[in-house]
Amino acid sequence: MTNLAELIDAAATRYPDRIAIVAGERRLPFREIRDRANSLADTLRRKGVQPGARVALSCPNVPEFTIAYWGILKAGAVVVPLNVTLRGREIAYHLEDSRSTAYIAHDAPTGRALVEAARDGFDRVESCSLFVSISDGPECGVTLVDHEPLSGDNGLPTLERGDEDTAVILYTSGTTGQPKGAELGHRNLRENALATRHVYGIDAALPDTYLCVLPLFHAFGQTCIQNGATAFGGTVVMLPRFDPSECLRLMIDERVTIFAGVPTMYWGLLGALDDATGVRQLEGSLRVAAAGGAALPAEVHRQFAQRFGVQILEGYGLSETSPTATSSVLGEPLRLGSIGRPIPGVEMKLINDDWSDVPDTPGAVGEIAIKGHNVMKGYHNRPEATAAAIRDGWFRSGDLGKKDADGFYYIVGRVKDLIIRGGFNVYPRELEEVLMTHPAVSLVAVIGTPHETLGEEIKAVAIKNDGFDDVTEADLVEWGKKQFASYKYPRVVEFVDKFPTTPTGKILKRELR
Known part of the structure; x- marks a missing residue:
């Protein structure tokens, strides 16, 4: 197997009539997804798209994203998925x-x-010469290209x-400077999708139903939901925007077995639970809850296990690692706060700023470095x-971590989020975990703010739980x-109604500063 798109070819051959995608009233089997992707690939070739060409894609979580994704790859081109909230500039x-x-851009009716x-x-860009609109038509969700029914050859091979040819260019969030495109090869993405079998305990003979609220x-x-489901004949239930109440409804109605989200999504589900009905029905279907994208607060983990009856499998990765590097594994004992151990075929270690190895001592803190089939080819044209990011096959992540005696890793924080107060290192993750145990705190982010003499001061920004209006910021200080040593307790506390977040739901700490 070479082209990543052979995943959809194999699924359509093995499970032609299984439902691949559910989106509202639309239910598309694997054979139909493959045929539409073939037609789009033929259309792109006829419009002059050559093998290796970059094809940008702006599309929300609707079937047309998946059709376009596989179609671009089938044509031998490279998918460049773009955040759907971007503006023209x-x-x-x-x-x-x-x-x-x-x-290719989605033209929603x-x-x-x-x-x-x-x-x-x-x-605005002269070098990009072909613009294609894609949408679903009014009759039975027929795929339209440039407002005409898709009519290319649906039997195109x-x-x-x-393996090393670029399949997808994923743009990083651009927390510093302009966003950079991580070039991921066909093998990078294929092996990462197949790794979900080990992590989630997947059996293709007993197909799973995934709820997709993470942006594709x-x-x-893209990898853990869309590609992983395709690899093992699972069904993807699509939701264009995260809405906790709608998520709960779909989990129940569609008998969802796998849910994956970032920590703020789990926090949102817990908050919506009081307003939901029939949640106990989930106990017979939901078997996997996976978290990534940011550190999962231990308190959220505990509450979710208590109220949903499912332990969250926390994992870790980045766009540059396709994304999964480590994960807790279904059926194995969980260690609260751990991101698990490296997935098969992946190595991990802790390094100093100069790339030297941190002594392999339990509890020692260093920057996480990753090596394996999941590491990107590099940053496009950079x-x-x-x-600066890759040396001898090792990718430096920018995240600080530690490891226990059994090889389980724990995230301490981002290198750039490390607070140095009066010469002492303060790790925000440690403080956030403890602050989350205060009954008034629903969610919290700890940041460093400039200070004339200490270098940085510690600030906690928190959202209150209902019923704690009498708790003041001074009370939390x-x-x-x-709770903390004198050098690391938050001297400043600010209560807010909501946090600024990325489209994937991660808290934007830089905007809190």
């Missing part, structure tokens, strides 16, 4: 940086904001590619950034004094 940057020559922003960005333009949803 930002889209133009991504088109130019990726050197995309074609651009109920709203044209996305396709209008896409067209704006496309018109998938174009062969090499992001590595987590040799210097690639050289005083409580913190009793």
Whole structure:
């Protein structure tokens, strides 16, 4: 197997009539997804898209994303998924940086904001010469391309590619400077999708139903949900935007067995649980809850296990690692707060700033470095950034971690989030875990703010639980004094109604500063 798109070919051959995607009233079997992807691949080739060409894709969580994704790959081209919230100027940057020559954008019949922003960005870039709209038609969800029914050859064979040929360019969130495109090869993404069998205990003979609320333009949803489900004949239930009440309804109605989300999504599900009915029905269907994208607060983990009857499997990875690098494994004893051990075929270690190894002592803190089939080829057209991130096959993550005696890893925080107060290192994750145990605290983020003499001061930004209006910011400061050493308790506390987040639900700490 070479081309990643052979996953959909195999699924359509083995399980032609199994439902691959559920989206509202639409239910598309694997054979139909493959045939539509073949037709789109033929259309793209006829429009001049060559093997190896970059094709940008702006599409929410609807079947057309999956059809376009496999269609681009089947044509031998490279998928460049774009965040659907980007505006024209930002889209133009991504088109130019990726050197995309074609651009597919979803034209929703109920709203044209996305396709209008896409067209704006496309018109700014001369080197991108082909614009294609894709949507679902009014009759039975027929796929439309440029407002016409898709009519390409649906029996077209998938174009062969090499394991190391680029399949997808995933853009990082750009927390510092402009976003960079991580080039992922066909083997990177294929092996990562297949690894879900080990982590989730998947049996293709007993197909799973996945709820997809993670955006498909992001590595987590794309690999662990879409590609993983395709690899093992599972059904993907799509939801374009995260809505906790709607998630709970779909979990029950569609008998969802696998849910994957970022920590804020689990927090949202817990908050919506009081307003939901029939949640106990989940106990007979939901068997896997997976978390990644950010550190999962231990208190959220405990509450979810207590109220949903399912232990959350916490994992770790980045766009640059396809994304999964480590995970807790279904059926194995969980260690609260741990991101598990490296998945098969992946190595991990802790390093110092100069790339030297941190002594292999339980509890020692260092930057996480990763090596294996999941590590990207490099940053697209950025040799210097690639050289700074990868050495001898090891990718430095920018995340601080520690390891216990049994090889389980724990995230301490981002290297850039480390707070140095008066010469002492303070790790936000440690403080956040403890602050979450205060009855008034629903969710919290700890950050460092500039200080004239200490360098940085510690600040906690928190959302309150209902019923604790009388708890003041000063009260939480005083409580913190009793929990932490004098150099690391938060001197400043601020209560807010909500946090700024990325489209994937991660808290944007830089905006809290």
